[in-house]
Amino acid sequence: MTSVDPQNAPVRKSAQRMRWFLSVFEDQVTQMEEDTGNRFETDRGVLAAVFAEWLKAFEAQKPQKQDDKETYVGFAAGLMLRSLVKHKPLRITSRPEDADDSNPAYFWPEGYAYVAFCLNVRGLVLTQDFGSVQQTNKSLEDVRTWWSFRENVTERPDLALSFLDLFAGDDPNWDAPQLFRSGQAKKLANQFYDAKQLAEPKQNQ
Amino acid sequence: MDQRPGLPDPSFLKMPLRDVARGLKGAADLTQDAMAPVMATLPAPLQSALSDALNAIKLQGKSVLTLTVQTPEIEAAAQFIAGGSNDAATCAKVIAFAWDRLNLGDLASETVLASHLAQTKAESASPEMHAASVLLAMADSNAFGKLPGVLGHEGEAGRAQILAALVAPTIWLLAEREETLKDDLHLLDLAGALTKAFQSDVRAALAEEDKLGPLLKMLAQHL
Numbered sequence: 001m002t003s004v005d006p007q008n009a010p011v012r013k014s015a016q017r018m019r020w021f022l023s024v025f026e027d028q029v030t031q032m033e034e035d036t037g038n039r040f041e042t043d044r045g046v047l048a049a050v051f052a053e054w055l056k057a058f059e060a061q062k063p064q065k066q067d068d069k070e071t072y073v074g075f076a077a078g079l080m081l082r083s084l085v086k087h088k089p090l091r092i093t094s095r096p097e098d099a100d101d102s103n104p105a106y107f108w109p110e111g112y113a114y115v116a117f118c119l120n121v122r123g124l125v126l127t128q129d130f131g132s133v134q135q136t137n138k139s140l141e142d143v144r145t146w147w148s149f150r151e152n153v154t155e156r157p158d159l160a161l162s163f164l165d166l167f168a169g170d171d172p173n174w175d176a177p178q179l180f181r182s183g184q185a186k187k188l189a190n191q192f193y194d195a196k197q198l199a200e201p202k203q204n205q
Numbered sequence: 206m207d208q209r210p211g212l213p214d215p216s217f218l219k220m221p222l223r224d225v226a227r228g229l230k231g232a233a234d235l236t237q238d239a240m241a242p243v244m245a246t247l248p249a250p251l252q253s254a255l256s257d258a259l260n261a262i263k264l265q266g267k268s269v270l271t272l273t274v275q276t277p278e279i280e281a282a283a284q285f286i287a288g289g290s291n292d293a294a295t296c297a298k299v300i301a302f303a304w305d306r307l308n309l310g311d312l313a314s315e316t317v318l319a320s321h322l323a324q325t326k327a328e329s330a331s332p333e334m335h336a337a338s339v340l341l342a343m344a345d346s347n348a349f350g351k352l353p354g355v356l357g358h359e360g361e362a363g364r365a366q367i368l369a370a371l372v373a374p375t376i377w378l379l380a381e382r383e384e385t386l387k388d389d390l391h392l393l394d395l396a397g398a399l400t401k402a403f404q405s406d407v408r409a410a411l412a413e414e415d416k417l418g419p420l421l422k423m424l425a426q427h428l
C-alpha cells in the first residue's frame with residue numbers, strides 16, 4: 001500500500017490536528033492516484049466534518065492508563081475509518097481501462113484509499129511512538145473480504161473498526177467494536193507469556 | 206485617455222474608511238431585505254432595475270473590501286488575544302478581516318471594535334482564559350451585526366449568534382501559526398470548518414462561560 005512520509009513527527013500528537021490530517025490525507029490520495037491510475041475528487045468540507053466527528057469520538061474514550069495508550073492507537077484508527085466510510089469524502093472520477101476488479105484497489109477504490117490511509121497512520125504512530133511494527137493480514141488482498149467489508153460497513157459503520165483490526169492482523173471485536181476495551185494490551189501480553197511458558201517445557205523435554 | 210484614478214488598495218485605507226466600504230455593501234443588503242415585501246408588488250421592469258442598482262452597490266462595496274492582512278498583523282492580533290500585547294487596533298483589523306473572509310454575519314466595524322477592545326481590561330492566568338475574556342468583550346462591543354455601533358441592536362439572541370461566530374477567528378489566533386501567510390489564511394478557513402463541526406459544543410460552552418476557555422484551548426490545539 002502507498003505509504004505516508006515518516007518525516008512528519010511527532011505523529012501521535014500531529015495526527016490529532018486538523019491541518020495535519022487534511023494535508024496527509026490529500027498527499028495519500030495523490031500517491032494512491034499515482035500508484036493505481038485511479039482519479040479521485042475530494043470534498044474538503046466533508047473531510048473537515050470527518051475530522052471533527054473523529055476527534056469527538058477519540059476524546060470520548062481516550063484512556064487514562066499508560067498501558068492502554070498503544071492499544072488505543074489501533075482503536076483510534078478504526079474510529080477514523082468509521083467516519084470516512086460513513087461520510088465518504090472521496091469520489092472516484094476515473095480509473096484505468098484495464099482495471100482488475102479482483103484487486104481491492106479497483107473493486108472499491110474509495111474504501112481502499114480510506115483503509116490505506118488509516119493503516120498507514122496507524123503503522124506510523126505505532127512505529128514512531130511505541131517502537132512496534134504493524135503486521136498486515138492476508139485478507140487485505142482478498143477481494144471476498146473486501147466485498148464483505150463494503151456490504152457490512154454500509155449497513156453498520158461501527159464494523160469498520162473490526163475490519164481494520166482484521167486487516168492489521170489484530171483480534172477483531174465483532175460484537176461491540178465501537179467500545180474501547182481497556183486492558184487489552186495486558187491481556188495480549190499475558191496470552192503471549194502463557195503460550196511461551198507452555199512452549200518452553202516441551203522444548204526442554 | 207482615461208485619467209480616472211483606480212480604487213485605492215484597501216489595506217492602506219484608514220480604519221474608518223474600511224468601515225465605510227463595509228457599510229456600502231451592508232446598506233445594500235439591508236435595503237434589499239427591507240424592500241423584499243415591496244418588491245413583489247412592483248411591476249417587473251421596475252423590480253429588475255431596482256435589483257440591478259442594489260447589486261451594483263453591493264459589488265462596489267465588495268470590490269473595495271477585497272483586502273488582506275499581513276503576517277506581522279496576524280501575529281500582533283494573536284498576541285493581543287493571548288494577553289501578550291495592547292495592540293487593540295491591529296486585533297480589530299484582523300478580526301474584521303476574518304469576519305468578512307469567513308462570511309460570519311452582517312457587518313463588522315473595526316472602528317467600534319478597536320475602541321471597545323482598547324478599553325477592555327482582561328487579566329487572566331492563561332492565554333485561553335484571556336482569549337475567552339476577549340471573545341466575550343468582542344460580542345459585547347456592538348461592533349457586529351446589522352447596525353454596528355448601536356447599543357444592543359442585536360438583542361440577546363443576536364449576541365449569542367455573534368459570540369458563536371467569533372469562536373472561529375479566536376481559535377485561529379490562539380493556534381500555532383503557519384510558516385506562510387497563504388497557509389495561515391488557509392488555517393483560518395479550517396478554523397471556520399472546525400468550529401462549525403463543533404457547533405453544539407460551542408453553544409453549550411457559551412451557556413456556561415467558565416467552560417469557554419478550555420473549549421477554545423481544545424479547539425486551537427486540534428486545529
